[in-house]
Amino acid sequence: KAGVTQTPRYLIKTRGQQVTLSCSPISGHRSVSWYQQTPGQGLQFLFEYFSETQRNKGNFPGRFSGRQFSNSRSEMNVSTLELGDSALYLCASSSLLLPIAEQETQYFGPGTRLLVL
Amino acid sequence: AQSVTQPDIHITVSEGASLELRCNYSYGATPYLFWYVQSPGQGLQLLLKYFSGDTLVQGIKGFEAEFKRSQSSFNLRKPSVHWSDAAEYFCAVGGRSPLNAGGTSYGKLTFGQGTILTVHP
Numbered sequence: 001k002a003g004v005t006q007t008p009r010y011l012i013k014t015r016g017q018q019v020t021l022s023c024s025p026i027s028g029h030r031s032v033s034w035y036q037q038t039p040g041q042g043l044q045f046l047f048e049y050f051s052e053t054q055r056n057k058g059n060f061p062g063r064f065s066g067r068q069f070s071n072s073r074s075e076m077n078v079s080t081l082e083l084g085d086s087a088l089y090l091c092a093s094s095s096l097l098l099p100i101a102e103q104e105t106q107y108f109g110p111g112t113r114l115l116v117l
Numbered sequence: 118a119q120s121v122t123q124p125d126i127h128i129t130v131s132e133g134a135s136l137e138l139r140c141n142y143s144y145g146a147t148p149y150l151f152w153y154v155q156s157p158g159q160g161l162q163l164l165l166k167y168f169s170g171d172t173l174v175q176g177i178k179g180f181e182a183e184f185k186r187s188q189s190s191f192n193l194r195k196p197s198v199h200w201s202d203a204a205e206y207f208c209a210v211g212g213r214s215p216l217n218a219g220g221t222s223y224g225k226l227t228f229g230q231g232t233i234l235t236v237h238p
Contacts, residue, residue: 004160033225033226035228042228042229042230042231043209043226043228045225045226045227048225090161092161105163105166106163106226107163108153108160109160110158111159
């Protein structure tokens with residue numbers, strides 16, 4: 001079974017531009033979460049999607065947005081990029097959201113490394 | 118608000134030595150606790166998780182962790198470290214998040230700052 005895939009793996013943008021990152025979850029997984037990882041702030045939760053709906057959201061400005069498609073693939077978008085947006089963006093998927101959360105495991109992708117100049 | 122503290126930023130051990138990585142959490146209800154490992158340039162790999170029941174949890178690669186509610190701790194241990202264990206380790210806490218459509222999610226994890234493990238031959 002293929003793992004979580006993220007594209008592109010590396011990206012260089014300049015301040016003020018916008019960027020779209022893509023995440024394809026493991027086949028059959030319907031929940032996708034996004035995290036930002038930086039040396040200063042560590043790993044921070046961005047948002048979670050399930051069945052094309054945002055279920056949870058972290059404390060990030062409105063410049064950060066996302067969506068999920070009917071095939072569970074997800075994209076996140078960052079508009080008006082700032083230098084501080086340089087980070088590794090990780091996507092994680094989990095299976096059908098079951099009543100018994102103990103059965104769930106999140107699988108992380110390799111991440112997209114974004115550099116803003 | 119939930120939080121996780123990993124007091125040790127960097128730990129160095131010799132190959133074959135035992136290892137304990139510390140994790141303290143703050144969470145208002147019964148926590149779900151996780152340990153992840155990240156190798157350079159890689160994503161996160163789940164080592165083990167605790168939801169309920171036996172407080173000693175076994176994971177992959179010979180790791181185990183013990184949940185101590187009274188100390189709000191979830192320390193990771195390995196009896197004999199291998200050179201390939203060198204990586205960064207993250208402790209995380211989450212909780213059940215009921216969803217309108219039914220079911221639950223723990224997608225909103227709060228991570229510690231990580232502990233970098235160096236293994237000397």
